Amino acid sequence: MSFSAFPNECIASQKGDICILPITLTYPKLSSSEHCLHVNEQVLGCWLPDKLPTELNVELEADSTLTLINENAKKAPSVMLKVKYRQASSHRRRVKNPWSIF
Template structure:
């Protein structure tokens, strides 16, 4: 029983993990492009060649990935950042969001367009 518990703890400790900061970009109005610098911290990645993808576009590739690195990206809508190994398997992924300061075009009507009175 103790060996089984120890084996599952070791396998959980070696699972790849990463942290992508920031994961949200704030733009002035809807449709604006977001350009931001990301800090990516990766842990427990086996030795392999990795490529970073934004949506389906390849950004960078590395023979050996560093524990922490920075990259600058540009995107115009909510997207997915993915780390893909040499066998085209998505090892890790993170969602990147865009928030706008201005509300979408058009005004909301507060009351009904007609009234009996």
């Protein structure tokens, strides 16, 4: 089992909006020392392995990396969290050609 977050995509109405993503976390087998969750460089919190949250709300403005960091681990598992937008682009494709031969 590896470190994962589900869902890993958040849908905001338009670019620049903050998207609140409720995620479910799964963890690999962890050592007994304290582990911290980071979104990019921001610390969400630190817990002992048996107290790590399985559900969490994360606020995202852009694509971010959720990382599980152990104080003495050199390699930290991470997950990409993506932000998508509902608002269509302002450029629209014409459905009907502007000319006709008839």
